[in-house]
Structures are given as structure tokens and as C-alpha cells.
Amino acid sequence: MTRRDGTGATGVDPQQLWLSPGQSGRGRKPSFSREEITAAAVALADAEGLEAVTMRRVASRVGAGVMSLYSYAPDKETLLELMVDRVSGELPTADPFTGDWRTDLKAIGHHQRALMLRHPWLPAALHARRTLGPHTLAFLERALAALRPTRLDGAAKLEVFAQLTGFVAAHVAHEIAQATAAQSPDRAAAEARYLAAVAADGHHPELAEALSAPGRPLNPEATFTRFLNRLIDGLDTD
Known part of the structure; x- marks a missing residue:
């Protein structure tokens, strides 16, 4: 082999x-x-x-x-x-499409995230993968089918799938790291104090303005959905 x-x-x-x-x-x-x-x-x-x-x-x-x-x-x-x-092989490949390729591609992204959260080692393993097995190919086939309504050529469709998978893997890896860090309140408090000091030093006005804005509730699912929507809604299919 x-x-x-x-x-x-x-x-x-x-x-x-x-x-x-x-x-x-x-x-x-x-x-x-x-x-x-x-x-x-x-x-x-x-x-x-x-x-x-x-x-x-x-x-x-x-x-x-x-x-x-x-x-x-x-x-x-x-x-x-x-x-x-x-x-x-845990990824669904037979669910009916909605007819809206962006909605269908977002569903694929959510399925990938759920899989990687069930198997937290998967994001790192994907970086080392060198070949596509039958289950991976079946899911790739589904993603390409979801993109059929677009005007993208074959190479671009493959790039979109790679971009989506890479985004999900990176996001889940960060999500897992953040969850681990949250288990250490002292570390989180130290990070907050550091950023507050940096924002107050007068050299980072954009960061200070960003940090002064109301924060969003900590909801990993909602955060992922916002990021995923920005990625897919911004795809250029012309």
C-alpha cells in the first residue's frame, strides 16, 4: 500500500x-x-x-x-x-437538495463541522491526508452536485470544496482550542487584561474601537454559521 x-x-x-x-x-x-x-x-x-x-x-x-x-x-x-x-462515511450523501446551491453548500459545511467535533483529531489528520478514499469521494461527489447550478467550471468547483473543507477544519481546530482555554479562567482573564492594555495605549485605535463594540454571546454554533455564511455568500460564481 x-x-x-x-x-x-x-x-x-x-x-x-x-x-x-x-x-x-x-x-x-x-x-x-x-x-x-x-x-x-x-x-x-x-x-x-x-x-x-x-x-x-x-x-x-x-x-x-x-x-x-x-x-x-x-x-x-x-x-x-x-x-x-x-x-x-458518517457524512450524509443522499439527502435531497433544496435547489439553492448556497443553502446546500452551507449544509455541507455544517455536516463537516459536526463530524470534526465528533472526531477532534480529524482537522489535523486532514492536513496529512494524501489520497481520497471511497467515502471521501462520495461526499466530494455530493458537494460537486450541489455546485452544479453555478457557472463554475470543474476546477473551480474542486477549489470551492477544498476552500470550504479547509475553512471548516481551521475553524473547528480553533473552536476546540478556545474551549480548552476556557477551562482555565486565569488564562482567559490574563488575555483580557492584556488586550485592554493594548487598546488603551493609543497605538491601536482600530483595535480599541473594535473592542469597545458590544460583544456577541458566546455561541459556537452561531459563530460558525456567521463565518460560513460570509464565506459562501461571498463566493464569486461568474
């Missing part, structure tokens, strides 16, 4: 991984399936974070030796590809 190019670098071979999903030829024949291995890795990442996912930890979860695990996932890079595609 991995390949080596002319420079000696290795990487996941998408055709072998997704179209020929047999054993890699490395390691002993396992007594469990690739799906079980991937499910164990996802459960581990959900519980302890992506950094906790090692071949040894996953093998322990499925009750196998590390060498037998290599038969279906020869390295962590391949395992990560399998994990991303497995959770992407």
Missing part, C-alpha cells in the same frame, strides 16, 4: 489502497479485518488524540501482535488514510 518514487521517498499508493485492498504482503496473516483495525484506531484517536495512535497501541486494542497489523496497514501514514475515510 506504500510506494517508493524515484527519489527514494515513500508514500501511500491510492490505487493499491482503495482498489486492491488486500494484504500488503508484510507481516503475518491477521485474524481480523482492515475495518476492525481502522475502527480501533479511530476509537483510540477519539479517546486520547491522534498522537496516541501508534501501531503498537492499535494492535493491542484488537488483540494482535504488531507484525500481524502490518499486513493491512503497513505504516501509520496508511492507517491515517483509512481512519479519515472511515469517519467520512
Whole structure:
């Protein structure tokens, strides 16, 4: 499932991984399936974070030796590809469209956010992903179908989907970090005092004006919706 190019670098071979999903030829024949291995890795990442996912930890979860695990996932890079595609299978691909492509694209963004909040390791994993598995492709197909009413060409549609996914991943990563920071009141108070001091120093009048405006209630869903609306409503489809 991995390949080596002319420079000696290795990487996941998408055709072998997704179209020929047999054993890699490395390691002993396992007594469990690739799906079980991937499910164990996802459960581990959900519980302890992506950094906790090692071949040894996953093998322990499925009750196998590390060498037998290599038969279906020869390295962590391949395992990560399998994990991303497995959770992407939770995304809906058959709901009817509304007929308004912006509304439909916003729904796609909300589904992506919900998925990433269920699996907080996913935003980071997407940065390392190198290939598109069957579940990811199914959701991409839905996004492209949602964009069919626009005048965008194929390349532009792919760019819009990449832009949307990148925005959602970055927003959710920030959202998770903010939620973690909020658990430390002293840190939040120190940040507020610092910004107040900066706003009062006379060198940042625009920031001072912005901070003096009434704040909005802390509602992560509403904040995401505002940002998402600005992104999609501002898309140029001419």
C-alpha cells in the first residue's frame, strides 16, 4: 500500500489502497479485518488524540501482535488514510437538495463541522491526508452536485470544496482550542487584561474601537454559521 518514487521517498499508493485492498504482503496473516483495525484506531484517536495512535497501541486494542497489523496497514501514514475515510462515511450523501446551491453548500459545511467535533483529531489528520478514499469521494461527489447550478467550471468547483473543507477544519481546530482555554479562567482573564492594555495605549485605535463594540454571546454554533455564511455568500460564481 506504500510506494517508493524515484527519489527514494515513500508514500501511500491510492490505487493499491482503495482498489486492491488486500494484504500488503508484510507481516503475518491477521485474524481480523482492515475495518476492525481502522475502527480501533479511530476509537483510540477519539479517546486520547491522534498522537496516541501508534501501531503498537492499535494492535493491542484488537488483540494482535504488531507484525500481524502490518499486513493491512503497513505504516501509520496508511492507517491515517483509512481512519479519515472511515469517519467520512458518517457524512450524509443522499439527502435531497433544496435547489439553492448556497443553502446546500452551507449544509455541507455544517455536516463537516459536526463530524470534526465528533472526531477532534480529524482537522489535523486532514492536513496529512494524501489520497481520497471511497467515502471521501462520495461526499466530494455530493458537494460537486450541489455546485452544479453555478457557472463554475470543474476546477473551480474542486477549489470551492477544498476552500470550504479547509475553512471548516481551521475553524473547528480553533473552536476546540478556545474551549480548552476556557477551562482555565486565569488564562482567559490574563488575555483580557492584556488586550485592554493594548487598546488603551493609543497605538491601536482600530483595535480599541473594535473592542469597545458590544460583544456577541458566546455561541459556537452561531459563530460558525456567521463565518460560513460570509464565506459562501461571498463566493464569486461568474
